[in-house]
Amino acid sequence: MHVLILGGTTEGRRLAELLHGRPGLAVTTSLAGRVASPRLPPGEVRVGGFGGTEALTAWLRERRIGALVDATHPFAATMSRHAARAAATAEVPLLALRRPGWTPGEGDDWHEAGSSEEAAALLPALGRRVFLTTGRMGLAAFAGLDDLWFLVRSVDPPEGPRPARAQTLLDRGPFTLDGERELLRRHRIDVVVTKDSGGAATAPKLTAAREAGLPVVVVRRPPLPAGVPVTPTPEAAAHWVTEQWSRTAG
Structure with missing residues (x-):
């Protein structure tokens, strides 16, 4: 099964590390290209935008993506919207990987x-x-x-x-x-x-x-698209990917 990670975050890079080399999985991480010298994750890496929802939908279908993880920055709202629409159209399971936000403490x-x-x-x-x-x-x-x-x-x-x-x-x-x-x-x-x-x-x-x-x-963070499941850790996201792979293999 081919997994696409929309990355650019520490969590996305960690997820690629957890999935890289697992039997039965091919992992591609997509980076927006806004940082001149990004820290590259293991596995295949593509740099640059997809060109909108329709182009991303076509890419998912052409590459036969079996699972899509949106591990973009919490403020990458446009990319998250494109991912949700493309995943729904291409019928690809989608998960959002988001680190928890900050909360004020005493004295803040x-x-x-x-x-x-x-x-x-x-x-x-x-x-x-x-x-x-x-x-x-x-x-x-x-x-x-x-x-x-x-x-x-x-x-x-x-x-x-x-x-x-x-x-x-x-x-x-x-x-x-x-x-x-x-x-x-x-x-x-x-x-x-x-x-x-x-x-x-x-x-x-x-x-x-x-x-x-x-x-x-x-x-404040922009909200995620409605209906998209979310997890806070790369480990939980890796477990979700494994579940998708098991359903495909079964």
Whole structure:
């Protein structure tokens, strides 16, 4: 059985590792290609978009995909919608692999936003020096905040409109708590902006912000398409794939 993993996350890479080399399974991981030097999983890897729902449907049929796992970033809403529609049309079993989101703890000063635009609207009342960790995409939402200073952290250089007063920090997680503490102190950060990506790799900034008494603007995740089953761990996803293979083999 041929399995397609829509990857680009730590969980997707781990799932490929768990499935690679299993008898009776062929595994392909698809990466969007937005990161210049991605960490490649084992097995076959394709890079680049499919070109929409119809093209993905055709690809599933042509490659006779027996199981599809959406292990994209929690904010890759467009790809998740395409995956759900294509899987339904091609009659391919679909599972979403999503790490749990973050939850506020005692001492956290979180301000939830439904979008980057909502996050930008909250900032002037919260601080003047912003640690912006929403990635290199979508910075245009913050471009009009000329009175604020931004430290923008991303894996690759930002593209498109961005804040006028900004410094870019190119870095890739996982990050340490000591490193995040020093970063907030050195740049005199007084407010943090993040997407609810979840996971441990980038969570230390939340602890550092709590310790420093800083407000954090958290952009909520978009919902998954209706009816798509979801699991939080690569191990559970691997078990699901094995079940699909058993049904096919039987």
